[in-house]
Amino acid sequence: MPKSRSSGPETRPTEAVGGERGPRQRLLETADRLFYDEGVHVVGIDRLLDESGVAKASLYAHFGNKDGLVRVYLEEHFEARREHVAEVLSRYATPRERLLGLFSDVEDALAHPMFQGCRFVNASAEARPGESVGAVTDEYRTWLRTLFTDLARAAKAKNPRRLARQLALLYDGAAVAARLDQDRAGAADAARSAATALVDASTPPPAPPATPAKGSSPKRPTSG
Amino acid sequence: MPKSRSSGPETRPTEAVGGERGPRQRLLETADRLFYDEGVHVVGIDRLLDESGVAKASLYAHFGNKDGLVRVYLEEHFEARREHVAEVLSRYATPRERLLGLFSDVEDALAHPMFQGCRFVNASAEARPGESVGAVTDEYRTWLRTLFTDLARAAKAKNPRRLARQLALLYDGAAVAARLDQDRAGAADAARSAATALVDASTPPPAPPATPAKGSSPKRPTSG
DNA sequence: CCCCGAGCAGACAGATCCGTCTGCTACCCT
DNA sequence: AGGGTAGCAGACGGATCTGTCTGCTCGGGG
Numbered sequence: 001m002p003k004s005r006s007s008g009p010e011t012r013p014t015e016a017v018g019g020e021r022g023p024r025q026r027l028l029e030t031a032d033r034l035f036y037d038e039g040v041h042v043v044g045i046d047r048l049l050d051e052s053g054v055a056k057a058s059l060y061a062h063f064g065n066k067d068g069l070v071r072v073y074l075e076e077h078f079e080a081r082r083e084h085v086a087e088v089l090s091r092y093a094t095p096r097e098r099l100l101g102l103f104s105d106v107e108d109a110l111a112h113p114m115f116q117g118c119r120f121v122n123a124s125a126e127a128r129p130g131e132s133v134g135a136v137t138d139e140y141r142t143w144l145r146t147l148f149t150d151l152a153r154a155a156k157a158k159n160p161r162r163l164a165r166q167l168a169l170l171y172d173g174a175a176v177a178a179r180l181d182q183d184r185a186g187a188a189d190a191a192r193s194a195a196t197a198l199v200d201a202s203t204p205p206p207a208p209p210a211t212p213a214k215g216s217s218p219k220r221p222t223s224g
Numbered sequence: 225m226p227k228s229r230s231s232g233p234e235t236r237p238t239e240a241v242g243g244e245r246g247p248r249q250r251l252l253e254t255a256d257r258l259f260y261d262e263g264v265h266v267v268g269i270d271r272l273l274d275e276s277g278v279a280k281a282s283l284y285a286h287f288g289n290k291d292g293l294v295r296v297y298l299e300e301h302f303e304a305r306r307e308h309v310a311e312v313l314s315r316y317a318t319p320r321e322r323l324l325g326l327f328s329d330v331e332d333a334l335a336h337p338m339f340q341g342c343r344f345v346n347a348s349a350e351a352r353p354g355e356s357v358g359a360v361t362d363e364y365r366t367w368l369r370t371l372f373t374d375l376a377r378a379a380k381a382k383n384p385r386r387l388a389r390q391l392a393l394l395y396d397g398a399a400v401a402a403r404l405d406q407d408r409a410g411a412a413d414a415a416r417s418a419a420t421a422l423v424d425a426s427t428p429p430p431a432p433p434a435t436p437a438k439g440s441s442p443k444r445p446t447s448g
Numbered sequence: 449c450c451c452c453g454a455g456c457a458g459a460c461a462g463a464t465c466c467g468t469c470t471g472c473t474a475c476c477c478t
Numbered sequence: 479a480g481g482g483t484a485g486c487a488g489a490c491g492g493a494t495c496t497g498t499c500t501g502c503t504c505g506g507g508g
Contacts, residue, residue: 022454022455023454023456038352038353039265039349039350039351039352040350041263041265041266041350042265042350042352044494044496045497046494046495046496053456054455054456055455055456055457055458056457056458056496056497056498057454057455057456057498057499058454058455058456059497060497060498061454061455065496065497066495066496066497117349120404121349121404122349123349124403124404125345125346125347125349125350126263126264126265126266126346126349128262128263128266129262137404141404141405145405161410162410162413165407165410165411165414166414166415166418166421168397168401169393169394169397169401169414169415169418170390170393170394170397170418172396172397172401173392173393173394173395173396173400174393175400176342176345176397176399177389177392179348179349180344180345180348180361180365181365181369186385186386187389187393189389190386190392190393191390193386194390194393194394194418194422197390197422197425198418198421198422201421201425246484246485247484247485247486268464268465269465269466269467270466277486278485278486279485279486279487279488280466280468280486280488281468281469281485281486282484282485282486283467284467284468285485289466289467290465290466449508450507450508451507451508452505452506452507453504453505453506454503454504455503455504456501456503456504457500457502458499458500458502459498459500460498460499460500461496461497461499462496462497463494463495463496463497464494464495464496465492465493465494465495466491466492466493466494467490467491467492467493468489468490468491469488469489469490469491470487470488470490471487471488471489472485472486472487473484473486473487474483474484475482475483475484476482476483476484477480477481477483478479478480478481478482
């Protein structure tokens with residue numbers, strides 16, 4: 001029985017407080033790197049174990065099986081995405097600025113050389129029917145669509161759901177272009193400019209301008 | 225040495241003329257179905273052989289190895305795409321109508337329940353570095369970008385390359401939405417309406433209308 | 449002091465997958 | 479009629495992958 005890890009009181013099982021990271025964390029970091037760069041099916045368990053310095057038994061104790069690791073890998077990325085998007089949105093005041101701010105953030109992500117597209121898109125392209133990739137991806141897509149729809153509605157778009165879906169198309173397209181094309185700067189410019197045009201065409205004219213600060217973190221990109 | 229099949233005079237090796245299809249064709253049809261629906265790495269050779277009724281030796285005689293089959297699978301799809309797009313474009317007269325016609329065609333593809341997104345996007349998401357997926361995909365992406373750029377330039381867009389990239393984003397986004405989302409009709413509407421808005425915003429006003437015929441084939445969709 | 453749990457290391461089994469090779473059949477062409 | 483070729487069927491080997499299981503170490507608490 002694979003011990004449903006969920007009881008953790010406040011600290012991770014053994015160590016976890018100091019600079020030392022436990023096997024669970026190391027495994028997830030390695031999984032995020034390898035799964036994202038090379039694909040879920042391409043990367044075998046032995047390689048994950050080698051590069052993270054974790055024993056095979058620890059993997060199965062923590063995650064049950066490989067699919068469990070993949071699920072947590074995607075869930076943690078989902079959580080990181082939500083936090084990142086919340087932080088981005090917090091930098092802007094009006095709904096219109098927030099919508100466009102999301103595409104400025106896309107521009108930042110595209111500029112990052114490690115950006116390899118959306119983890120959910122990539123994982124879904126190679127997912128078997130029974131795997132849990134589909135479930136997490138569905139949750140993510142629902143959240144993303146709701147986010148755009150709410151913002152479009154708040155921006156008083158004439159047809160909020162349509163505008164939301166249009167912007168989502170640009171969002172996904174940018175992720176695809178980031179993985180397949182060389183000209184990432186062009187794709188970023190296209191996404192931002194298209195988003196601006198679509199928002200302008202669907203919403204009443206905005207209030208007078210107020211350029212916001214534009215800070216971004218140098219970490220591994222989280223967009224997708 | 226894997227016998228570089230290329231000498232075929234005018235008919236395929238043995239049969240090929242009558243209703244009978246040779247092993248090469250059967251293999252490619254099965255590959256297109258399985259690779260597209262389930263993924264290139266997920267589908268093994270034995271399954272391809274079983275479902276196509278072809279001997280293993282025939283596969284290696286025709287394609288050298290699995291990567292060769294994958295390459296031809298993508299190349300033939302590329303060729304089908306070019307022919308299909310040429311046919312779509314031939315239905316319209318002006319560059320603007322042609323650009324928008326491509327998105328009407330996207331709408332048709334999205335309506336097809338077997339449409340599972342773009343074969344190149346899907347295959348690239350799970351491709352190993354050395355495989356030939358990357359090469360064929362590069363050719364396809366270059367062709368696609370050139371196509372949009374030429375049409376945008378012909379439509380007298382103020383910034384043809386930008387408009388082309390914007391439309392390409394919508395194109396890719398529609399393929400992603402087709403695979404990951406349930407609401408395909410909404411995605412199709414969003415792609416078409418966004419394309420119209422972006423074209424209108426970037427080009428001088430069009431000539432008076434002239435609604436074209438809109439016929440589509442009931443075959444397996446080729447878009448991507 | 450000792451015991452228990454967490455984690456590391458690696459062997460092992462079962463499945464799968466790729467690719468090669470050996471037979472056999474059937475058809476076409478001379 | 480006979481030989482060559484394309485194709486079918488399947489065994490086989492080597493590699494790889496997932497998942498289980500057995501030892502071993504180490505540190506902390508009763």
